[in-house]
Amino acid sequence: MIDILKANFDVLEGDGDAEIRAKVKRGLKTLGLDEVLTLPYFLELLSVKDSGIDKIPMSPEAKKDRIMEALKQIVLKGSEIRLLILAYEDLHWADKTSEDILKYILESIPGARVLMLFTYRPEFVHTWGGKSYHNQVTLNRLSNRESLAMVFHLLGTENVDRDLEELILEKTEGVPFFIEEFVASLRELISPVALKRLRTTLRERHISAIDLHL
Structure with a gap:
C-alpha cells in the first residue's frame, strides 16, 4: 500500500518531509479530498515527522478504520480521473492489516474504474471468491x-x-x-x-x- 501511495503522490526516493507533505497536499487537492480527514494518515504511512496523527484522540481500532477509509477514498477518487490498476504480488505473504485494507477496498469498487490484480499461491485462502465481480485465473506449471x-x-x-x-x-x-x-x-x-x-x-x-x- 505504501508503494501505491508513493506512486499516486509522485513521492520519490530522497524526498524530504517538507516535499512529501507538499506533494500529498497537491494530490489531495487534485482528488478533491478533505485534508483534515486524510492528510495526517497519509503522512503517517509515508513516515513523515509531525504527521499530526498523534494530536487526534482515537483508539488503535479507530486509527486503523480511518486509514482504511482514507486509502479507499484515494482509490475511488483517483478512478474518477483515470482507470486504476492495482497490482499486489505474493498476497500469501501479506500481513493481516494489509489483507484487511485490500479486502476493504475490494468491497468498495463495484461500479468504479478499478482493476485489482492479486497473485498468490494455491494454499492462500481469501474471502472474496463469491463476489460477482471476482474472477480467478489458475496458472498451472509450464510444460x-x-x-x-x-x-x-x-x-x-x-x-x-x-x-x-x-x-x-x-x-x-x-x-x-x-x-x-x-x-x-x-x-x-x-x-x-x-x-x-x-x-x-x-x-x-x-x-x-x-x-x-x-
Missing part, C-alpha cells in the same frame, strides 16, 4: 516445451546442451520464477560466448554452484 521455450528466450539461443535442458527441467519443475533464477545463475557463472553452446563439461564444473543459487 517441458513451454519451460524450454522460456529458457531459450532468456538465453537468446536455442543451442543448449541436452543434458543441461534435462537439468533445468528437473530443477525448476515448470515454475517460471525458478526458471528465471536458474538462467540468472547461468549468466553469472558462464561467459556470453559459452552460453551459445553449453557443454556437459561446463555443467559438471558448475553444477554445485548452480544448486546453491537454487
Whole structure:
C-alpha cells in the first residue's frame, strides 16, 4: 500500500518531509479530498515527522478504520480521473492489516474504474471468491516445451546442451520464477560466448554452484 501511495503522490526516493507533505497536499487537492480527514494518515504511512496523527484522540481500532477509509477514498477518487490498476504480488505473504485494507477496498469498487490484480499461491485462502465481480485465473506449471521455450528466450539461443535442458527441467519443475533464477545463475557463472553452446563439461564444473543459487 505504501508503494501505491508513493506512486499516486509522485513521492520519490530522497524526498524530504517538507516535499512529501507538499506533494500529498497537491494530490489531495487534485482528488478533491478533505485534508483534515486524510492528510495526517497519509503522512503517517509515508513516515513523515509531525504527521499530526498523534494530536487526534482515537483508539488503535479507530486509527486503523480511518486509514482504511482514507486509502479507499484515494482509490475511488483517483478512478474518477483515470482507470486504476492495482497490482499486489505474493498476497500469501501479506500481513493481516494489509489483507484487511485490500479486502476493504475490494468491497468498495463495484461500479468504479478499478482493476485489482492479486497473485498468490494455491494454499492462500481469501474471502472474496463469491463476489460477482471476482474472477480467478489458475496458472498451472509450464510444460517441458513451454519451460524450454522460456529458457531459450532468456538465453537468446536455442543451442543448449541436452543434458543441461534435462537439468533445468528437473530443477525448476515448470515454475517460471525458478526458471528465471536458474538462467540468472547461468549468466553469472558462464561467459556470453559459452552460453551459445553449453557443454556437459561446463555443467559438471558448475553444477554445485548452480544448486546453491537454487
